[in-house]
Amino acid sequence: MRRSYRRIFSKRCDTVKKVSKKTRNEWCWAWFMVAPTIIGLIVLNIIPIFQTLYLSFFKSGAFGKGNIFVGLDNYRRMFADGQVWHAVKNTIGYTCMVVPITIVIALLMAVALNGRLKGKGIYRTIYFVPMVAAPAAVTMVWKWLYNNQYGLINHVLNKVGIDSVNWIDDPQIALLSISIIGIWSTIGYSMVLLLAGLQEIPRDYYEASDIDGASKVKQFFSITVPLVSPTLFFVLVTSIITAMQVFDVIYMMIDVTSPSYDNTVSLVYLFYNNSFKYSDKGYGSAIVMLLLMIIMVITVIQTKLQKKWVNYM
Amino acid sequence: MERKRKISTLLLHIVLIMGAFVMVLPFLWMVLTALKTVSESTSMNPFVFFPKTMQWENFQIVIQQNDFIRLYFNTFTMMVLRVLCAVLFSAMAAYAFARLEFPGKNFLFGLVLFQMMVPAQIFVVPQYLMVDKMGFRNTVFALVFPGLVSAFGTFLMRQFFMGLPKELEESARLDGCNIWQTFWKVMLPLTKSGLVALGIFTALFSFKDLMWPLIVNSDSDAATLSSALAKISSAYSVNYPQLMAAAVLAVWPMMLIYIIFQRQFIEGIATSGGKL
Numbered sequence: 261m262r263r264s265y266r267r268i269f270s271k272r273c274d275t276v277k278k279v280s281k282k283t284r285n286e287w288c289w290a291w292f293m294v295a296p297t298i299i300g301l302i303v304l305n306i307i308p309i310f311q312t313l314y315l316s317f318f319k320s321g322a323f324g325k326g327n328i329f330v331g332l333d334n335y336r337r338m339f340a341d342g343q344v345w346h347a348v349k350n351t352i353g354y355t356c357m358v359v360p361i362t363i364v365i366a367l368l369m370a371v372a373l374n375g376r377l378k379g380k381g382i383y384r385t386i387y388f389v390p391m392v393a394a395p396a397a398v399t400m401v402w403k404w405l406y407n408n409q410y411g412l413i414n415h416v417l418n419k420v421g422i423d424s425v426n427w428i429d430d431p432q433i434a435l436l437s438i439s440i441i442g443i444w445s446t447i448g449y450s451m452v453l454l455l456a457g458l459q460e461i462p463r464d465y466y467e468a469s470d471i472d473g474a475s476k477v478k479q480f481f482s483i484t485v486p487l488v489s490p491t492l493f494f495v496l497v498t499s500i501i502t503a504m505q506v507f508d509v510i511y512m513m514i515d516v517t518s519p520s521y522d523n524t525v526s527l528v529y530l531f532y533n534n535s536f537k538y539s540d541k542g543y544g545s546a547i548v549m550l551l552l553m554i555i556m557v558i559t560v561i562q563t564k565l566q567k568k569w570v571n572y573m
Numbered sequence: 574m575e576r577k578r579k580i581s582t583l584l585l586h587i588v589l590i591m592g593a594f595v596m597v598l599p600f601l602w603m604v605l606t607a608l609k610t611v612s613e614s615t616s617m618n619p620f621v622f623f624p625k626t627m628q629w630e631n632f633q634i635v636i637q638q639n640d641f642i643r644l645y646f647n648t649f650t651m652m653v654l655r656v657l658c659a660v661l662f663s664a665m666a667a668y669a670f671a672r673l674e675f676p677g678k679n680f681l682f683g684l685v686l687f688q689m690m691v692p693a694q695i696f697v698v699p700q701y702l703m704v705d706k707m708g709f710r711n712t713v714f715a716l717v718f719p720g721l722v723s724a725f726g727t728f729l730m731r732q733f734f735m736g737l738p739k740e741l742e743e744s745a746r747l748d749g750c751n752i753w754q755t756f757w758k759v760m761l762p763l764t765k766s767g768l769v770a771l772g773i774f775t776a777l778f779s780f781k782d783l784m785w786p787l788i789v790n791s792d793s794d795a796a797t798l799s800s801a802l803a804k805i806s807s808a809y810s811v812n813y814p815q816l817m818a819a820a821v822l823a824v825w826p827m828m829l830i831y832i833i834f835q836r837q838f839i840e841g842i843a844t845s846g847g848k849l
Contacts, residue, residue: 283674289752290675297666298681300722305688308699315698369592372585379586385835386593389600392831392838394781396802397820401603403806404813410615412602444595449842456843494846507690508783512803528694528784536788543697548694555692 314547327542334546344547346522347530348554350435352528357439358446362497365443365449371484373451374458384455388448395445399512402441403428409531428513434520441509446502450495457491458484489570495517504555507532527551576669584641600824607631607817626675631818632707640794641822647790648797650713655720659775660768663726670727671734683785688724694784701788716786721780726771729845733767734760746825770841773834777842780827798823810830 279287316328316334318484338344369387373380390398403414406427414424427437465483485492507528514524516533525533525546535544606614607625635641669675670682671807700719707716737760745759746752763769786800793804805819831838 267749286673286752287675288670290673291680293665293669293673293756294681296662297722297724297727300662301684301688301724303703304700304719304721305691305696306684306722308696309691311699311719312695369589370587376581377585377589381742383589384839386596388835388839388842389596389828389831391829391842392777392822393600394783394799394802394827396601396799396806397823400597400802400806400816400820404606404817405599405602407813410617410813415617415620447658448596452839452843453846456846461590482623491846492677498846501692505694508781511783512806515807531694532784532788535698536701545698548692548698551692552695 261335286469306526312545312548315542316549318542320541320543330542334543337543338546338550340341343522343525343530346545347525347527348550350524351504351506351526351528351551351554353435354439354442354499354506357436358442358503359496359499361439362443362446362450362499363492366447366495367454367488367492369447370451370454370458371480373455384452385443387451390445393445395508396512398445399441399509400477402437402444403513406437429519431520434514434518434524438506438509438513438524441513442503442506446499452498453495454488454491457488461487486571490572493562493566493570497559500558501555501564504551504558603817603820603824604709606814607821609814611812611814627720628814631814632822633803634820635815635818639805639819643794643824644796644798645826647713647716647795648780649798651716652714652719652779656772656775658717658721659723659726660772663719663723663730663771664761664764664768665756666727667730668734668760668815671731672751672760675704678796685724685727697784697788704789711790711792713795715789715795716797718789719785722770722773726775729771729774730764730767733764737763766840766844768843769837773838773841774845777827777838 263572270488315327317329317331319330319333320327369383375382377383406414408424408426408429411427413427418424425433428434461484465487466479469479469483505528506526508531510526511532514520516537518524527550531544531547531551533544534547535541605623608629609621609629610628613621613624628810642847666685670678670685696719704710704718709718741763742755742760745755750759782797783799783803786797790796790800793801796804802819802823806816809816809819820846
């Protein structure tokens with residue numbers, strides 16, 4: 261198997277006669293080494309992008325057989341579909357709640373753990389724990405904590421004299437409940453990344469400003485934030501992209517029949533339901549193209565804005 | 574001054590301990606509930622925090638009704654295969670992109686970057702159709718399929734290779750190693766921390782993945798821990814101790830691995846993020 265693979269490549273190389281033998285040798289090795297990844301990427305990722313685009317112009321026939329070309333109908337339907345607009349609103353709402361809160365808390369914690377604090381290793385380990393649990397399991401536990409009648413959270417609230425909150429089935433609250441799970445499970449990840457960024461900042465900067473009599477708050481805003489801004493930018497970009505693709509928690513917590521469905525369904529959840537639950541892969545593909553567009557726009561805006569606040573040393 | 578610092582350290586500890594408590598509370602509650610009887614779990618007056626006697630049979634029942642051995646096998650085979658593929662292929666491609674000159678290099682590396690910028694859901698339907706057409710649904714291969722290669726891994730490993738000194742490989746080449754030997758025997762061992770980081774990253778995210786196994790392996794004996802939980806969650810609905818027992822069974826292996834290798838985990842995640 262391996263040998264025939266190499267033979268194909270050496271044949272390809274023989275056709276390039278103009279260059280020296282040594283360079284040719286290097287080319288062949290290089291092609292051989294990138295081949296698995298590149299072939300894999302083309303088959304698994306690049307072609308599927310075009311297939312998804314292609315599918316979005318079709319209506320899936322019964323049993324997935326015989327797709328009918330419908331032109332831009334899926335897109336027209338999408339822009340008239342109230343549920344899609346709900347999903348856009350919910351996805352952006354979720355992102356706007358989870359990302360800023362996570363990053364602020366994670367940054368403060370990272371700063372706290374960056375000093376000479378005793379037991380900082382233990383804190384770091386504990387804060388990261390939610391990251392290693394499967395979202396499916398985590399959501400099951402939170403759903404139980406949120407339970408209207410028997411949940412721990414409502415019990416504690418009642419004890420301190422607050423009425424029970426209908427965390428899951430109240431359409432006004434459900435997205436907040438989901439965001440809390442999102443924040444809880446990603447704080448550790450952002451914190452670990454930011455902590456790594458903080459450790460790159462030379463200690464002398466702080467010592468010098470200590471001598472100058474700068475307060476801790478002043479140090480935070482004029483040394484820590486500017487110098488950690490490249491890491492902060494990375495964490496911000498990846499957090500936003502991850503949050504825009506939220507699926508697991510909502511899928512596990514909110515059923516299609518739930519009264520909160522319209523107020524919590526995300527674009528990816530809607531894509532999943534249309535593509536696989538209702539087997540309308542054409543419409544599902546149109547939704548995923550919309551998600552792609554939104555993420556692209558956000559990424560472009562961010563790269564434009566980064567010049568304003570990110571300091572590369 | 575000294576006293577003031579002590580107080581602020583103490584306050585900091587109190588805040589951090591409260592934070593830590595919030596982080597572990599759901600897991601604690603999960604384990605405690607898993608060991609209760611159904612009536613204990615739903616008793617409000619008095620509210621039961623600790624079970625009177627540990628109800629270990631909750632676990633027995635869940636294991637009997639769901640083939641957890643099978644789920645562990647599926648999940649871990651998937652993780653191991655994905656890690657091996659991602660690490661090997663990414664390291665190979667990354668070395669070529671970092672150190673070799675060849676026609677098409679920039680274009681091909683552009684493909685790698687392009688893949689990383691696109692949301693993964695865009696690949697899902699065509700990948701599903703491919704697996705379906707090949708007749709591989711409900712197999713371990715189907716679980717591994719989207720992870721056969723890794724653009725992220727290629728990018729990450731390239732950063733590691735670029736950080737290594739050029740002199741090393743030049744002397745290896747002078748000593749008569751060919752390109753493959755230079756890569757395999759000299760350069761690859763030097764990127765061990767990168768390989769570990771990529772391995773942990775790949776293992777963690779394939780373990781947590783829910784949508785793909787849900788779509789491609791709908792049979793319950795081909796499911797992963799995550800996708801099986803999704804089914805159990807809707808099937809048991811009100812028996813909370815058993816639901817929590819299933820959740821415990823699904824999270825403990827990764828938790829154990831994490832506790833043993835916590836330093837590698839955290840450093841792995843930190844470097845894989847920091848290198849980008």
